[in-house]
Every structure is written in C-alpha cells, then in structure tokens.
Amino acid sequence: MPSRRTINTWLPRHRVVLGFAAIGIVILAIVATNFATGSRPAAGMRAAGSNSENAAASEDTPSPADRPPRALYVFFLIGDGMGIAQIQAAQAYLARAHQSTGIPAQPYPPSDPKVYPLAMTRLPVCGLQTTYAADRFITDSAAAGTALACGIKARDGVISKKLDGSDAVTIAELAKDQGMKVGIITSVSVDHATPAVFYAHEASRNNYYNIGVQLANSDFDFFGGGGFLQPAGAGGAEPHVLDIAQANGFTVARGATELAAISPGTRTIAIDPYLDDSQALYYEIDRVHDPETLTLAEYTAEAIRLLDNPHGFFMMIEGGKVDWACHANDARTAIDETLAFDKAVAEALAFYEQHPDDTLIVVTGDHETGGLSIGWAGTRYNSFWSVLENQTVSWFAFAPVFDAYKAVTPWAGVDDDMDQALKDIVLRCFGLNYATLTAFEQRKLEAAYDRSRNGEPLVSAEEDYLLHGSRDAFTVTITHILNQKAGLGWTSYSHTGVPLPVYAIGRGADLFEGFYDNTDVARKLAIAMGVALNN
Numbered sequence: 335m336p337s338r339r340t341i342n343t344w345l346p347r348h349r350v351v352l353g354f355a356a357i358g359i360v361i362l363a364i365v366a367t368n369f370a371t372g373s374r375p376a377a378g379m380r381a382a383g384s385n386s387e388n389a390a391a392s393e394d395t396p397s398p399a400d401r402p403p404r405a406l407y408v409f410f411l412i413g414d415g416m417g418i419a420q421i422q423a424a425q426a427y428l429a430r431a432h433q434s435t436g437i438p439a440q441p442y443p444p445s446d447p448k449v450y451p452l453a454m455t456r457l458p459v460c461g462l463q464t465t466y467a468a469d470r471f472i473t474d475s476a477a478a479g480t481a482l483a484c485g486i487k488a489r490d491g492v493i494s495k496k497l498d499g500s501d502a503v504t505i506a507e508l509a510k511d512q513g514m515k516v517g518i519i520t521s522v523s524v525d526h527a528t529p530a531v532f533y534a535h536e537a538s539r540n541n542y543y544n545i546g547v548q549l550a551n552s553d554f555d556f557f558g559g560g561g562f563l564q565p566a567g568a569g570g571a572e573p574h575v576l577d578i579a580q581a582n583g584f585t586v587a588r589g590a591t592e593l594a595a596i597s598p599g600t601r602t603i604a605i606d607p608y609l610d611d612s613q614a615l616y617y618e619i620d621r622v623h624d625p626e627t628l629t630l631a632e633y634t635a636e637a638i639r640l641l642d643n644p645h646g647f648f649m650m651i652e653g654g655k656v657d658w659a660c661h662a663n664d665a666r667t668a669i670d671e672t673l674a675f676d677k678a679v680a681e682a683l684a685f686y687e688q689h690p691d692d693t694l695i696v697v698t699g700d701h702e703t704g705g706l707s708i709g710w711a712g713t714r715y716n717s718f719w720s721v722l723e724n725q726t727v728s729w730f731a732f733a734p735v736f737d738a739y740k741a742v743t744p745w746a747g748v749d750d751d752m753d754q755a756l757k758d759i760v761l762r763c764f765g766l767n768y769a770t771l772t773a774f775e776q777r778k779l780e781a782a783y784d785r786s787r788n789g790e791p792l793v794s795a796e797e798d799y800l801l802h803g804s805r806d807a808f809t810v811t812i813t814h815i816l817n818q819k820a821g822l823g824w825t826s827y828s829h830t831g832v833p834l835p836v837y838a839i840g841r842g843a844d845l846f847e848g849f850y851d852n853t854d855v856a857r858k859l860a861i862a863m864g865v866a867l868n869n
Contacts, residue, residue, distance in 0.1 A: 404864030405694035405841040406646030408509070409682040411454075412482065413675050414475060414528055415657025415668075417702030418835050423665065423822065424672040425449035426708070430719040452673075453680040454697045457837040461846045463855055464833050465701045468497060472831045475657070476539040478700035478852060479531035483650075485856035486869045493527065493536040493545065496869065505856050506532040508865040509648035510553055517556035517637040517647060521630050521674070522654030523563050523613035524549065524603075528700060532650050543567045543575070550579035555647075556640055558593075558604040558633040560654075561613035579603055589626035598640050604633065610730070617655055617728040618670040631677035638685055646692070648863070651678050659728065660704035662805055663824040665817040667728040668706070686840055694840040694862050698855065702832050705825030713821040721819045724765020729809050732763050736786075736808065745787040752783050764812050775815050782811035803827030 413420070428450035467477035468487035480488040480495070484502040488495060494502050510516045520529045525545040530536070534548040542564040549557060565575045576586055585600050587593040589607045596602055606615055608627045615630070616622060628636070634651055641647040653675030659668035679697055686693040708717070727735070739756060757768040768776065782801075785791070786808035791798040802810035804827065817824070836855065838846040842862025846855075860867035 405862045406514075406692040407685065407689055407694070408514075408646070408648045408859065408863060409651065409685075409693070409695045410482075410505075410649065410859065411651045411653075411675070411679055411682065411695070411697045412479075412528060413653045413656050413672065413697070413699045414522075415660045415701065415703030415829070416653065416672060416675070416699035416834075417706070417830070417832055419702070419706040419708055420656060420660065420668055420672050421452065421455065421835065422449065422708055423706065424669045424676070425452055425455065426717065427669050427719050427722060428452075428673070430717070452676045453683055454676055454837045457695065457697065457839040457843075459838040459843040459846050461836040461838075462833045462849045463698060463836050463852045464850075465852050466831060472829050473701050474539075474829065475527040475700050476531065479528045481852040482698075482700060482855050483531040484869050485853045485860070485867050487853060491539050493534050493539050493541075494531045495535055495537060499537070501535040502869040503867070504532050505859050505863070505865070505867060506554070506648055506650060508860065508867060509646075509863060512863070512865055513645045514863075515555040515641040515643060515645075515647040517558070517641050517649040518554065519556075519630065519633045519637055519649065519678075520559045520652040520654050521615045521671075522652070522658075523560040524557050524605075525562050525564075526560070526614075526654060528652045528654060529557075529650065543572060546575035547578060550575050550584070551582055555601050556604070556637050556649075557602070558628075558637055559606060559630065560615060561605045561609050563613050576603070590628055590632070591626060593628070593636050596640065598642065600640065602640060604628075604636065614655060614658075617659065617667050617730060618674040619667050619725070619728050620731040629677065630674050631681050634678040634681040638681065649682075651682075653678065656699075657703045658730075660702075660706060660824075661803075661827055662729040662813065663704055663803070663810060663817065663827065664729040664813045665706070665820065665822050666722040666725040667730075668704075669722070683839070690840065692841060694838070694842050694859075696836065696838045696843075696846060696855070696859065698836040699834045700852075701829045702834065703829050704827065705830045707823040707825065708821070710818050710821050710823040712818055717821040719820055721765065721816065725763070725816065726765075727763050729805070729813055732809055732812075733806065735759060735763065736806070740787065748784045748788070750784075750787075751780055756783075760812060764816050766812065766816055771815070779808075779811055779815065782807040799827075 426449050429447045465473050465478055467473040467490050469489045474490040476493050477488045477490045480486065480492060480502065483504040483506065484494050486496060486502055494504055496502050506516050518524065518529050518532055520526065525542045527539040530539065530545045533552045533554055534545040536544055546562045546565060562575050566572050580586060583601050584603050585596060587596055587602055587604045593604045606627055608616055608622045608624065610616055630651065630653060637649055641649065653671060656668055656671040656675065659671055682695045686695055739759060760766050760768065786806055801807065836846050845858040845862055857867055
C-alpha cells in the first residue's frame, strides 16, 4: 500500500488528468445516448417525405431541428415460418446453385463463396427472439403475431386479444393514432393470421368474415397482396367485405395497371389478379408471367409510393408462403419464397438510403416451420445445392399434374410399379431421374406411389403421418428425396420452437440487439416510434 506522502504527491499531478477523464466519460455518454436513438447528422439529406430531389421542402415537412426523436418511417417485415435455416439455405443456394450444371465436387474449393448475403443479413444489428405462446411452447401464427403486434402473450388461434378476452391495442393502431399512415402487405390472404393481428381482434383466427369486416371498417391506408377467404361470409349471404370497404372510403385495385393509376394519399385495397384457391399469391416458382400480377417487392414499392408523407408511415410486410412451403417440406419452394421476401426487404432498404435519419427497418419471423436442417445423415458433411435447380414447380402446382395422370392411368395394386410416363413427369417437375435413384430411394418412391393410389394407409395411420404428414404421400416423398440429395432434412410438418433472428437498421435499431422474447419486439418498436404500448 502506498504511503500517505506518495498519495499526496500523486494527486496534484493527476488531478487535471482525472478532470479531463470525467469530461470524456460525460461526452461518451451523450454520444452513446444519441446513437441508441439513431441520431446522426442530417446534412446533405433531402427533406423526409419529399418525392422530388429538386423540390423545396413543403411547409408540412419538419426541419432536422424540429424532427421528433423517433422513427418516422417504419418497415416491419415478417417471414412467416422463416428461421435461420431457411435464411441460410437461401444464401447458400444463391452462392452455389448456379456454379455447376451437375452435382458440384466436394470439398468446396476454398476460394468459392459458401453463401451469398441477402438484403436482410446485411443489416448491421442482429438479435434473437423466443416464440412460445401463452398455452404452448410451439406457437401458431396468431399467437406469435399477437406477440409481435401487441407485445403480449396470447393463446394459439387468438387474434390480438388479451388472456381475459379483451382487445389488445396493436402497434399499427398506435401508429395511426400518432398521425402516421399504415400499410399491410402479404403474399397470403389479407385476412390470414399474421396480417390480421395488426388490424383485427378476434377470439379465433378462423373467423375470416369478421376479420375482413374489421379490415373494411379500419382507418388504415393500404392493404395489398392476397384476397379474402370469406368475403361474403361462410355462406356467401353477408354484405361483401369490399362493398363495406368502398363505403368506408377505400379504392379497390386489381392488377398493376389499376394500382399504378391510384394517386398518393388514396386509401387502397390492392388485390392481385392471380390468386390460388387460398386467395394467396402464387408461389414464386409457379409465378404467372403476366405484367398485371405483382410480386411482394412490387407491392411494397407501390405502398411506399402511396404512403410516403412528411408525417411518416408504418408498414407491415409478410412473406406468408415460406411457412406453407415448409409445412409441405418443399425446400426449393421455401428458398424461392425467402428470396422473394428478401426483395421486399431490399425495397425498404432503398427507401432507408434516402431517409436514413428517420427510417427503421426490422426483419424477423413469427416461428420456424418444418424443422429444416442444413445437413442430412445420408450426405454427412456434404451439400449439393445444385440438385434443387431442376425443380420447376412447387408441391402445390404438382398436385393437378399428378391428378391428371391418375385420372387416365389405371392402377393394378401394390405390385403395379410406376410407368415411364410418370417417371418422365417426375423428371420434368423435380429433376429426379428414376434410373439414377438408389435402390432404397426407388423402393420409397414406389411405396409412396402405392399409398397415394390406394387412398388408405398401407401400414398404419401413425406411420403414414410420420412419412408424409397430411399431404399426398407421393409428392412429399419426391421432395424428401430431392431435399436429402441436396443435404437437407426436415423434422416436422408443423411449427417448431427454435428462437429466430431479428435484423434491424436505422433509427432505434440498436434496441433490437440481444436475446429477448417476441413480445419485446413490439415493445422495442413502440419505443423507437415514440408511442406507449400499454397492453
């Protein structure tokens, strides 16, 4: 221990140094506070909300000094069923699939890229969120969406209601109350669980007509993508949802031409002219090449055009069919849906680059679906992404092709093997050549064909479900064989309970670092937006 004299000698010489250190700590604290709220110099930036680089700022546009300390433009992008495996599979497929016309040699050359970064994975902030519901560890989309929209736990199947049955306010409703415009975009029906949690309050996600009526009566500004599952009620005798919406001031647009003709500020419901039987956009791999149909990214761009204004907007964009493809264990279709979703993220990033001081982008999922793994026992440490390239249709689009074949082809029983016509169909749709399959793979495919033609379980209902879930045995077996050849595996036909990545950039993005619950995502959004989420 130093003597009193040593201490007395040290203090005068270092008192000045200590003083400067204290000042430095205060300055660092101020800088850190500004950084946490997303503050950065605004010099050289054009006025937020202006659509013309040369136009003078309008009287309604706040000057940098008058801007509120919150995010004015908020993009909340949700990949339904999208976990880290789906994201990494999309990155690896982009990097590797187009480098070879066949199965690439192993191991990879060290200089070859292993992944090609997506727009979402380029965002500088990353966190993790847990996804369990109030009544289950593995959530459904309604409970997960309620957590993301309202900051509360809900029971599976419930749309934005508290455990006591009362309505929970959503982050989108708070944005509207604050004077921001609000847009909801999805690749599935707009009354589906994830979009619904932002504008509706229902005890069951299956109350599609009630949800649609709440959409029609809302004061939101833009809905785009899919249609309505029960637009006139379950029996078709109720007032049509779109008639209610138009009476409430909405303009309905069907297709790119009608949507492009709508002026900014017009409250709009944009429904794609090409929808499947679930009122969702076609899978990206099955997309109709018609200029009237729009991608998720194009709906996002149109929503930006219509909603951009000096007082800000809140936009929720859902890539809903990542989930559907993963329920079917169709990796290539899930990858294409993830890439289509990522293009919507890129549209949000393009807007951010024009308004970095005022924009917040948050990208996450609501749960993972299928238990996708990158790595399968049969391929050990190897991956063969290029085998997915030759798939030309989704599991869904294959169904009518297979049905048409069965309609004209008699089946003589379990000893009746696949004929050449069916083998050619499988080759054309999935790139699987029956002749090059292993004997084990051929036996699996023949058994699945028999199960599909028989209409009843060949062994037991339990074994039947474990092999192909609730979908067609032949189709699922094809995708399983193809996915396994690529080095991909699945553990479920349902959701899983793994934590999900959260990516962010912009004003308030630092709030999304760390490990937290899905309810915290909504609370962090509220803080960044300067609203009180008091559910």
